[in-house]
Amino acid sequence: MGRKRIVDRDAVLDAAEAVVARDGAARLTLDAVAEQAGIGKATVLYDFKTKAALIDAVVERAVARDNAFNTAMTQSLDGQGDAVIRGRILAAATPLPDDFRAVALNLCAALAQDAGLRGRIQENQKTVIGALTADxxxxxxxxxxxxxxxGLKLLEALDYHAWPADERARILREINWLVTAKPDGDAPLPSPKTT
Structure with missing residues (x-):
């Protein structure tokens, strides 16, 4: 009979997020996560054999939470047209919580350096784009x-720009307007003026 599990996996991931927010993903260590969680390093190693596995789990959980929130918003539209994209717009009306902004920013840096992590995000984006296009x-x-x-969310997550709340709400309404637009894909691109 094995030992009874005492430490919740989510508590370890919460601690890892706190370390990522404070130190960045590149400087995350299993020791720092264990210290943040108030547990021994062996307990962290029980679930996450390496730093890479721990960061992957943090990314996986963030993606799962984001997908669940977006799905809930989509379902709240109760069968309205274009529900997948409109649900995502509705979800974006709630900006990233301040305590997760530093985590998101540092995870973006980790994604830029790790093709495997990027692959997880690329697959998720492919699924989302397929679902919203089909719907x-x-x-x-x-x-x-x-x-x-x-684009709006990325500018905010990377801390490049923050819109005042009223302007952000207007932008979301205008993005919602785009949903049913019928773009002219044959319109020419702008050409530079020749002298």
């Missing part, structure tokens, strides 16, 4: 809305 009355409009929405 949309105007697939191109929904894709443009998604690009605008993700």
């Amino acid at each position: 949309a009355a105007s697939p191109r409009g929904a894709q443009l809305a998604y690009l605008a929405l993700e």
Whole structure:
């Protein structure tokens, strides 16, 4: 009979997020996570054999939480048209919590350096884009809305820009307007003026 598990896996991941927020993903150590959680390093090693496995688990949990929140918002629309993209817009009306912003910023840095972690995000994006395109009355409009929405969220997550609340709400309403747009894919790109 094995030992009874005393430490909750989520508590270890919470501690890892705190270390990522404070020190960055590159400087995360299993010792720092154990200290943050108030447990021994062996307990961290029980679930996460390496630093890479721990960071992967933090990313996996963040993606799962984001997907669950977006799914809940989509389901709250109760069968309205274009529910997948509109649910994501509704979800974006709640900005990232301040205590998760530093985690998100530092995880983005980790993703830039790790092809395996990027692969997890790429697969998730492929799934999301496929679902919103399949659900949309105007697939191109929904894709443009998604690009605008993700651009807004990325600028905020990377701490490049923050809009005042009233302007942010207006931008989200305008992104929502894009959902049913019928873009002209044949419109020419701008050309530079020749002298």
